[in-house]
Amino acid sequence: MSDLLERLRGRGWRLTAQRRVVAEVLDGDHVHYTADEVHARAADLLPEISRATVYNTLGELVSLGEIMEVSTDGRAKRYDPNAHHAHQHLVCSQCGTIRDVHPSGDLLAELPPEERFGFQVAAVEVTYRGLCPNCAAG
Amino acid sequence: MSDLLERLRGRGWRLTAQRRVVAEVLDGDHVHYTADEVHARAADLLPEISRATVYNTLGELVSLGEIMEVSTDGRAKRYDPNAHHAHQHLVCSQCGTIRDVHPSGDLLAELPPEERFGFQVAAVEVTYRGLCPNCAAG
DNA sequence: TCCTACATTGGACTTTGTCTAAGTCAAGAA
DNA sequence: TTCTTGACTTAGACAAAGTCCAATGTAGGA
Numbered sequence: 547m548s549d550l551l552e553r554l555r556g557r558g559w560r561l562t563a564q565r566r567v568v569a570e571v572l573d574g575d576h577v578h579y580t581a582d583e584v585h586a587r588a589a590d591l592l593p594e595i596s597r598a599t600v601y602n603t604l605g606e607l608v609s610l611g612e613i614m615e616v617s618t619d620g621r622a623k624r625y626d627p628n629a630h631h632a633h634q635h636l637v638c639s640q641c642g643t644i645r646d647v648h649p650s651g652d653l654l655a656e657l658p659p660e661e662r663f664g665f666q667v668a669a670v671e672v673t674y675r676g677l678c679p680n681c682a683a684g
Numbered sequence: 685m686s687d688l689l690e691r692l693r694g695r696g697w698r699l700t701a702q703r704r705v706v707a708e709v710l711d712g713d714h715v716h717y718t719a720d721e722v723h724a725r726a727a728d729l730l731p732e733i734s735r736a737t738v739y740n741t742l743g744e745l746v747s748l749g750e751i752m753e754v755s756t757d758g759r760a761k762r763y764d765p766n767a768h769h770a771h772q773h774l775v776c777s778q779c780g781t782i783r784d785v786h787p788s789g790d791l792l793a794e795l796p797p798e799e800r801f802g803f804q805v806a807a808v809e810v811t812y813r814g815l816c817p818n819c820a821a822g
Numbered sequence: 823t824c825c826t827a828c829a830t831t832g833g834a835c836t837t838t839g840t841c842t843a844a845g846t847c848a849a850g851a852a
Numbered sequence: 853t854t855c856t857t858g859a860c861t862t863a864g865a866c867a868a869a870g871t872c873c874a875a876t877g878t879a880g881g882a
Contacts, residue, residue, distance in 0.1 A: 560879055562829065581869075596831050601870065617758035621839095622869060636795070636803055645801055649794040656787040657774070657812055663783055664817035665774055671811045674795055679802035698848055698859060719838080734862050739839065759870095760838060 550612060557610065567591040568603045572613060572627040578644045580622040618644060618673055634671070638678035647674065688750060695748065705729040706741045710751060710765040716782045718760040756782060756811055772809070776816035785812065 550569055555561055571579070571587040579587070585600040604625055607613045614626040618637045624644070633646045634653075653670045688707055693699055709717070709725040717725070723738040742763055745751045752764040756775045762782070771784045772791075791808045 560828065562879075564830070594831085598832080598871080599830055602829080615758065617755060620753070620755040620758075620761050623758045636799075636801065636805070638803065639806070645803075647795060647799045647801075649791075649799070650796055651789070651794045653787075653791070653794065653810070654812075656789045656791065657785060658788055661774075661785045661787070663774065663785075664820075665776065665783075665812075665814045666820055667774070667812050667814035668777070669813045671813070672791070673809045674792075674803075674805050675807045675809070676800075676803040676805035682802075682804055700848070700860065702861070732862085736840080736863080737861055740861085 554610070554612070559606075563592055564588075564595050564599045565603050567595065568600060568607075572607075572625065575628045576646060578616060578624040578626050580624055582622065584625065616644070618642075634673070636674040636676070638681055639675050640677060640681040643678050643680075692748070692750070697744075701730055702726075702733050702737045703741050705733065706738060706745075710745075710763065713766045714784060716754060716762040716764050718762050720760065722763065754782070756780075772811065774812040774814070776819055777813050778815060778819040781816050781818075 551561060551566065554565075554569075559565065567588045568584060570591065571584050581597075581601055581604055584604065585595070585597050588595050588600060604613070608615050608625070612627075612629060614629040616624045616626050616635060618624065618635060619642060626646075628646055633648055636645045636647045637643070649672060653672060654667065657667060657670075689699060689704065692703075697703070705726045706722060708729065709722050719735075719739055719742055722742065723733070723735050726733050726738060742751070746753050746763070750765075750767060752767040754762045754764050754773060756762065756773060757780065764784070766784055771786050774783045774785045775781070787810060791810060792805065795805060795808075
């Protein structure tokens with residue numbers, strides 16, 4: 547993740563303590579925190595960090611393409627640091643657990659031209675839903 | 685959509701004026717209103733209808749499987765009356781326009797067993813994103 | 823070291839949605 | 853037809869998630 551900080555510095559980012567702790571919280575490939583969770587964890591490292599800064603920083607990281615915004619439940623958005631490897635999400639309909647998954651095939655290609663209505667289709671987001679082993683057993 | 689009202693009555697629904705106008709607003713296959721939009725349009729027909737009733741009615745219609753809840757932008761949920769025909773969505777990343785689309789192939793089958801992590805996968809939601817002809821031209 | 827443009831802060835505000843207590847009414851019973 | 857009753861609706865308070873702003877602080881170049 548220090549790679550990340552270097553990349554961002556290269557793009558003219560000021561390296562503040564706040565941005566560092568947000569980046570640190572998002573370190574790890576299989577993490578899908580809400581903004582509030584990021585804030586809580588960041589505050590463990592830097593107690594005076596404000597919610598507004600966390601939102602700002604997350605927004606900047608998203609528009610720089612360093613993290614992905616995921617909304618799997620229509621409530622709080624979640625942030626996925628695994629933005630450099632294309633992947634989709636598998637969500638437990640009961641407990642909400644999220645896993646990164648890699649479908650086979652080219653999902654974009656499955657939208658035939660006559661179903662594109664003149665759109666320049668650029669991306670596809672897929673969410674699989676089902677019961678995780680834990681909830682299925684319960 | 686009067687079919688809908690009959691079906692619901694058959695399931696023990698009380699047929700109130702409020703439920704009738706909500707159903708009427710949702711009539712049409714290619715409509716994707718937010719709850720607030722549904723409320724505004726319903727209020728044109730029945731001025732004293734309350735927000736709570738619209739939310740209640742939409743929630744009931746969703747759990748009866750008569751309409752679909754769609755969240756394409758992490759903000760307000762939208763309601764899609766076209767719930768009886770499997771389909772996915774194509775969203776303009778600029779203006780937010782939504783179209784129903786029908787991808788080819790079996791999208792569920794594209795998640796290989798080794799990528800299911802023991803989940804009982806039941807459904808898949810797909811959102812294609814791109815520029816609509818209007819925004820691409822502008 | 824100093825400057826200053828950029829970053830952060832806290833709190834007010836907005837949007838979207840939920841909950842509740844009190845009043846209303848659809849539809850079956852008589 | 854009128855009565856009855858439990859389901860439905862209402863207004864407004866409340867909650868969660870996110871945005872905005874003016875005042876203050878500071879990273880990093882000169």
